[in-house]
Amino acid sequence: MNMPIRLLHGLMALLNIIGAIWVVLIMLLIAVDVAGRAFFNAPLFGVPEIVKISVVGLVWCQMAHTLRIGAHLRSTILVERLPAGARTVIEFISFLLGAITFALIVYSGWDNMLESWRIGEYEGEEPVRVPTYPIRSLVLLGAALTAVQFALMAVDRLRARKIVETKAPF
Amino acid sequence: MDPITVALITVGCVFVLILLGVHIGVALALLSVLGIWAITGKPFVAISLLGTTAYSAIMDYVYAVIPLFCLMGLLASASGATRDLFDAAQVAFGRMRGGIGIATVIANAVFAAITGVSVASAAVFSKVAVPEMQRLNYDRKFSFGIVAGSAILGMLIPPSVLMIVYGVLTEQSIGRLFIAGIGPGLVVTATLSLGIWLMVVVSPRLGGQMEKLPPLNLRTALKTALKPWGVVLLIVLVLGGLWGGFFTPTEAGAIGAAGAMLLMVINRQFNWHNIVDVLMEIGRTTASIFLLLIAAQMYSRMLTLSGLAAKLSEWAAALPVPPIMIVLMFIVVFLLLGMIIDSISILLLTIPIMYPVAIKLGYDPIWFGMVSIVAIEIGLLTPPFGMVVFAMKSSLGDAATLEEIFTGSIPFIIMLLFALAVVIAYPPLSTWLPSLM
Numbered sequence: 001m002n003m004p005i006r007l008l009h010g011l012m013a014l015l016n017i018i019g020a021i022w023v024v025l026i027m028l029l030i031a032v033d034v035a036g037r038a039f040f041n042a043p044l045f046g047v048p049e050i051v052k053i054s055v056v057g058l059v060w061c062q063m064a065h066t067l068r069i070g071a072h073l074r075s076t077i078l079v080e081r082l083p084a085g086a087r088t089v090i091e092f093i094s095f096l097l098g099a100i101t102f103a104l105i106v107y108s109g110w111d112n113m114l115e116s117w118r119i120g121e122y123e124g125e126e127p128v129r130v131p132t133y134p135i136r137s138l139v140l141l142g143a144a145l146t147a148v149q150f151a152l153m154a155v156d157r158l159r160a161r162k163i164v165e166t167k168a169p170f
Numbered sequence: 171m172d173p174i175t176v177a178l179i180t181v182g183c184v185f186v187l188i189l190l191g192v193h194i195g196v197a198l199a200l201l202s203v204l205g206i207w208a209i210t211g212k213p214f215v216a217i218s219l220l221g222t223t224a225y226s227a228i229m230d231y232v233y234a235v236i237p238l239f240c241l242m243g244l245l246a247s248a249s250g251a252t253r254d255l256f257d258a259a260q261v262a263f264g265r266m267r268g269g270i271g272i273a274t275v276i277a278n279a280v281f282a283a284i285t286g287v288s289v290a291s292a293a294v295f296s297k298v299a300v301p302e303m304q305r306l307n308y309d310r311k312f313s314f315g316i317v318a319g320s321a322i323l324g325m326l327i328p329p330s331v332l333m334i335v336y337g338v339l340t341e342q343s344i345g346r347l348f349i350a351g352i353g354p355g356l357v358v359t360a361t362l363s364l365g366i367w368l369m370v371v372v373s374p375r376l377g378g379q380m381e382k383l384p385p386l387n388l389r390t391a392l393k394t395a396l397k398p399w400g401v402v403l404l405i406v407l408v409l410g411g412l413w414g415g416f417f418t419p420t421e422a423g424a425i426g427a428a429g430a431m432l433l434m435v436i437n438r439q440f441n442w443h444n445i446v447d448v449l450m451e452i453g454r455t456t457a458s459i460f461l462l463l464i465a466a467q468m469y470s471r472m473l474t475l476s477g478l479a480a481k482l483s484e485w486a487a488a489l490p491v492p493p494i495m496i497v498l499m500f501i502v503v504f505l506l507l508g509m510i511i512d513s514i515s516i517l518l519l520t521i522p523i524m525y526p527v528a529i530k531l532g533y534d535p536i537w538f539g540m541v542s543i544v545a546i547e548i549g550l551l552t553p554p555f556g557m558v559v560f561a562m563k564s565s566l567g568d569a570a571t572l573e574e575i576f577t578g579s580i581p582f583i584i585m586l587l588f589a590l591a592v593v594i595a596y597p598p599l600s601t602w603l604p605s606l607m
Contacts, residue, residue, distance in 0.1 A: 016450075016453045017449060017450075019452070019453055019456075019457075020448075020449040020450070020452040020453055021449065023237040023238070023240075023241055023452050023456070024241070024449075026234060026237070026238070026424070027238055027241060027423075027424045027427045027428055027431075028428070029424075030234075030238075030420065030421055030424035030425075031424050031425055031428040033421075034417070034421050034424070034425055048231045051231050051234045051420065052229055052230060052231045052234075053229060054234070055228060055229065055230070055231075055233045055234050055237070056225060056228055056229050058237065058456070059228060059237075059456060059457060059460040060224075061453075062452070062453035062456055062457035063457050063460075063461065065453055065457075066453050066454055066457035066458055066461075067193075069454065071453075071454040071455075071457070071458050072193050072194075072195060072457070072458050072461055073193065073194045073195070073458055073461075073462065073511075073512055073514070073515060074188075074191055074192065074193045074194060075188055075189065075191060075194070075510055075511050075512075076191050077189075077510055078189050078190065078191065079190065079191040090190055090191060091191060094187070094190060094191055094192040094193070094196070097187075097192055097196055097197075097200055098192070098193055098196045100200070101196050101199050101200045101220070104203070104217055104220050105220045105221055105224045107217070107221075108217045108218045108219075108220045108221030108222075109220075109221035109222075109224065109225060110221075112221060112222075112225075123229075135225075136225060139224055139225050143224060
């Protein structure tokens with residue numbers, strides 16, 4: 001595999017781990033908040049705001065890598081039973097649709113993101129103001145990487161490389 | 171074109187794309203955009219919906235329950251809770267005929283109270299319970315059926331990913347849904363345990379040889395039975411705190427995860443290897459659920475905009491059949507869909523259409539949620555493509571064939587249908603506990 005693709009995959013894996021650590025930090029924050037409320041009658045300020053925007057951030061951190069390891073849900077029951085040629089064409093198209101969808105997310109969120117940086121958008125009331133513009137950027141980064149990963153999978157499909165598959169955990 | 175026709179075509183196309191193997195989130199999102207475009211005639215309105223849904227639709231405090239309960243389940247598994255629970259249940263029930271089977275059901279039920287997904291339970295118990303049953307010469311297919319049947323408890327007993335998703339789709343309180351799930355969960359646990367006992371009484375050959383069990387030593391037995399104290403305490407804390415109104419569901423998830431992490435430390439499982447495993451796993455479940463949630467919100471906006479759901483509920487209410495027939499028809503749809511797609515996707519595709527109908531017919535939202543969830547879970551066992559069965563197959567490897575697991579599951583599907591009938595017939599099972607909150 002060539003260098004830029006390896007770098008991109010590295011970035012996806014890194015973001016995935018950041019997202020996971022983010023979950024652990026949220027857990028600690030809420031646990032401290034509850035303990036503070038229960039034992040010291042001193043809850044933290046701004047926990048709901050922080051948790052709220054964290055959900056968006058951490059989810060998009062994990063989006064691209066989850067696709068790469070084949071964990072986004074799809075049903076392969078029918079395609080698995082098709083002749084190889086038909087399968088290649090159908091999967092190429094379906095990965096392309098994925099790339100288009102996520103590219104459209106980037107496209108439609110772009111102006112809002114620029115605007116949020118310009119006005120310094122935030123969530124919550126004084127004294128707790130959590131800036132949201134980094135989160136908006138993170139959403140678009142995650143969506144862009146997911147679109148790239150879909151495109152890479154479409155190309156792999158044409159070159160008949162193996163695509164990673166895992167079963168749904170539900 | 172008439173908005174309702176557009177919506178019907180869109181729903182049809184979603185199913186076609188999903189069958190063709192398009193990622194479910196992609197199919198829902200893309201076709202919702204096209205549907206909204208066709209209804210409003212404004213492509214930019216439709217596309218801008220993508221950007222706003224990806225960001226603001228999931229920006230909600232309550233959504234943090236999903237990663238937090240996932241984390242709790244993963245940490246509790248890593249602490250070795252599954253093995254301890256199975257050993258303890260085996261001490262309690264192992265001396266009866268068919269006892270290991272009942273122990274598997276009970277251990278699954280308790281484990282289900284810390285985990286939100288079914289297929290994980292199927293994989294774990296295939297490795298823990300199946301070898302033990304085969305050592306005691308249980309009938310092979312019977313042992314596979316026991317594990318498959320009891321695995322679906324994972325999503326019936328709270329916390330459950332399905333209840334969270336149902337709550338999000340229908341704007342019901344997730345805390346109340348969790349508490350509501352206790353009743354149906356216990357009914358299913360009891361039905362499976364009694365069913366196993368009856369099967370062994372009728373045909374003792376199934377239940378293996380008791381002679382192979384070593385004599386019971388009271389001291390070690392007591393020690394094993396008390397080993398999972400931490401997990402039990404954690405469950406009482408999380409569900410009790412929710413029921414008593416001391417925690418929000420999000421807080422319950424965080425406290426549960428923190429407690430599970432503490433258990434890992436106490437059981438000396440808090441090592442680098444386990445931590446990396448847990449961290450790698452969170453993204454897999456969290457991101458895949460959230461992609462579906464984002465896409466499903468667009469889909470349900472499209473359906474609302476088209477007026478399809480409202481129209482359908484008027485039509486259903488005017489039908490000259492008893493309302494329960496419509497609910498039964500919904501159940502058939504759930505079971506059929508269970509043959510092709512996973513449980514969360516089924517909920518996302520059907521609830522935005524079925525829920526308004528059920529409410530219009532005068533059914534309780536929480537009761538309808540429980541009925542849907544039990545029915546969808548039964549679908550995970552039915553051939554040809556039951557997810558739980560496939561998870562067991564991949565966990566057991568060459569030790570079992572798909573056909574063996576499916577035939578083994580048949581008696582359990584019948585028991586579960588019986589339990590479903592009980593849940594349908596006695597709504598207070600689902601609604602009484604949450605009404606006390």
